[in-house]
Amino acid sequence: MSRILACLALFAAMLSVPAAAQDQLPPAPYAYRQLEDPAQEQKAQDLMETLRCLKCQSQSIADSDASMAGDMRNQVRLRIKAGEDPEAIRAWLVERYGDYVSYKPELTALTWPLFAAPLVLLLLALLLLRKRFTRRLPVGEE
Amino acid sequence: MSAPDKKPGKRWAIWLPLVLFGGFFVLVMNGLVRPADRDIESAMVGKTLPEFTLAAGSQERPGLATDDFRKGDVRLLNIFASWCVPCAAEAPQLDQIARAGVPIDGVAIRDREQDIARFLARYGNPFATIGKDDISEVQLGIGSSGVPETFVIDGTGTIRYQHIGPIMERDVQTILAEVKKAEAPL
Numbered sequence: 001m002s003r004i005l006a007c008l009a010l011f012a013a014m015l016s017v018p019a020a021a022q023d024q025l026p027p028a029p030y031a032y033r034q035l036e037d038p039a040q041e042q043k044a045q046d047l048m049e050t051l052r053c054l055k056c057q058s059q060s061i062a063d064s065d066a067s068m069a070g071d072m073r074n075q076v077r078l079r080i081k082a083g084e085d086p087e088a089i090r091a092w093l094v095e096r097y098g099d100y101v102s103y104k105p106e107l108t109a110l111t112w113p114l115f116a117a118p119l120v121l122l123l124l125a126l127l128l129l130r131k132r133f134t135r136r137l138p139v140g141e142e
Numbered sequence: 143m144s145a146p147d148k149k150p151g152k153r154w155a156i157w158l159p160l161v162l163f164g165g166f167f168v169l170v171m172n173g174l175v176r177p178a179d180r181d182i183e184s185a186m187v188g189k190t191l192p193e194f195t196l197a198a199g200s201q202e203r204p205g206l207a208t209d210d211f212r213k214g215d216v217r218l219l220n221i222f223a224s225w226c227v228p229c230a231a232e233a234p235q236l237d238q239i240a241r242a243g244v245p246i247d248g249v250a251i252r253d254r255e256q257d258i259a260r261f262l263a264r265y266g267n268p269f270a271t272i273g274k275d276d277i278s279e280v281q282l283g284i285g286s287s288g289v290p291e292t293f294v295i296d297g298t299g300t301i302r303y304q305h306i307g308p309i310m311e312r313d314v315q316t317i318l319a320e321v322k323k324a325e326a327p328l
Contacts, residue, residue: 098182
């Protein structure tokens with residue numbers, strides 16, 4: 001009986017480990033607080049919605065409650081407050097984490113096919129359709 | 143443009159959708175079977191450490207600042223936290239590396255002094271200095287996206303190598319080799 005209890009206690013202890021894997025500190029000053037100036041806050045919000053949370057990788061830092069996302073929001077708001085340009089802040093993060101951290105689509109040497117492909121396909125479709133519509137015109141030749 | 147001209151082409155084309163589907167199927171299966179790599183590598187490897195000054199996170203050790211990494215010796219910068227489970231798993235390996243003579247500086251992410259003290263008492267203290275990073279400022283500054291992560295910093299304060307995740311038995315030699323490499327200037 002005591003062995004079963006010991007097993008249960010061990011199991012409970014194992015369960016409690018992941019629950020403890022969360023920090024106890026209060027969030028950073030500007031993690032959940034908006035900037036005093038609404039115009040600045042808007043700028044910060046627009047930027048935060050296009051930055052990837054590195055912990056929960058399909059959310060933006062504006063959406064995420066991960067403590068690291070909170071620290072990133074704090075960083076963004078503080079920098080906006082100090083008068084930094086949103087694109088400069090984005091560049092600062094890209095310098096550290098690569099393009100991956102930004103959700104904003106950029107036209108680069110690597111990404112241009114993504115932008116070109118729809119145009120090419122559209123042109124191709126037009127070309128094929130034109131052939132289709134013109135095929136029946138020379139009826140007299142058959 | 144007569145009818146017989148077209149036939150061979152058409153016979154070949156009839157298989158095209160199946161081939162396309164096959165290709166798509168292989169692509170999808172490949173994505174399902176192979177585990178995706180979710181690690182985000184720091185783009186700061188090869189660049190210099192950003193400026194920071196961190197207060198001590200433990201009464202047993204001083205805090206740390208960027209200047210501590212410009213004194214000519216290769217050091218490890220270990221991003222850890224007492225609340226991080228894998229950080230406990232890498233403790234014996236960190237200890238092994240410290241005993242091999244590599245100084246390790248700890249950056250405790252979002253941590254309380256009493257929790258750090260308890261963590262060190264339980265898993266050992268391989269650190270030369272321990273800084274408290276309450277707002278992940280250093281972590282963001284060096285492009286780290288989780289705990290634990292370990293960076294090899296050369297004697298001029300340049301980041302030379304990043305290890306993502308806990309240092310396991312099999313990683314120790316790699317880390318020591320990277321430390322050796324960092325002793326030679328870039």
